[in-house]
Amino acid sequence: MMISIIGPSLVLAVLIAYEIAKNTRKEKQASESFWDREMEANTSRKKDISNLPYINVPLDKLPLGLLPAFDAMTANEAEIRALAKEKILSLRGKSNTDIKLEYGVTNFEFLCKCDENYLKLLQCLSKEAELLRSMFFNREAEEVLNYSLSIGSDISKDYIALAEIYKDRCDRAALNDLIERAESLESVTKNKLIDSLEQILDSF
Numbered sequence: 001m002m003i004s005i006i007g008p009s010l011v012l013a014v015l016i017a018y019e020i021a022k023n024t025r026k027e028k029q030a031s032e033s034f035w036d037r038e039m040e041a042n043t044s045r046k047k048d049i050s051n052l053p054y055i056n057v058p059l060d061k062l063p064l065g066l067l068p069a070f071d072a073m074t075a076n077e078a079e080i081r082a083l084a085k086e087k088i089l090s091l092r093g094k095s096n097t098d099i100k101l102e103y104g105v106t107n108f109e110f111l112c113k114c115d116e117n118y119l120k121l122l123q124c125l126s127k128e129a130e131l132l133r134s135m136f137f138n139r140e141a142e143e144v145l146n147y148s149l150s151i152g153s154d155i156s157k158d159y160i161a162l163a164e165i166y167k168d169r170c171d172r173a174a175l176n177d178l179i180e181r182a183e184s185l186e187s188v189t190k191n192k193l194i195d196s197l198e199q200i201l202d203s204f
């Protein structure tokens with residue numbers, strides 16, 4: 001009886017030990033691969049980055065300066081104008097190692113600053129649209145939101161705000177197009193966003 005109990009237990013222990021050893025080897029290989037790439041990245045030569053797809057903010061086409069006496073909007077628009085003078089570039093999906101390998105380690109800090117400017121711009125545009133909607137400038141808010149999405153915004157509340165604008169004017173076609181655009185996002189919250197957009201579509 002004891003032997004029949006020990007037999008399966010021994011097999012199970014062997015299988016567990018094998019899985020642990022296999023996972024340990026995989027983790028070691030992944031770690032070695034990472035550090036090999038990081039070492040290569042930290043010695044990579046400087047590349048020409050003058051022709052990268054930097055973002056030029058079209059200040060003349062954005063509905064800025066509608067209410068210059070409104071402090072919150074004035075401050076936000078001032079930041080948008082300041083960012084427009086900086087280099088802006090989206091590096092979404094690229095790790096620090098990827099950036100150094102692709103563009104050279106000496107360009108790393110500059111490009112990280114460009115990406116930081118990009119994220120700041122998206123936040124400012126989102127806030128601008130929110131402020132405009134709070135004062136019933138829906139058409140102007142739509143212009144800001146459409147521009148933000150055109151440069152790659154994946155901020156869920158921007159999609160929701162645009163969907164609500166489309167709902168207010170009963171524009172199902174525009175909302176369907178917005179849902180299709182959301183489906184192409186790589187955001188971890190994509191499915192939840194699409195569900196929210198479809199609920200808005202079903203409500204009118």
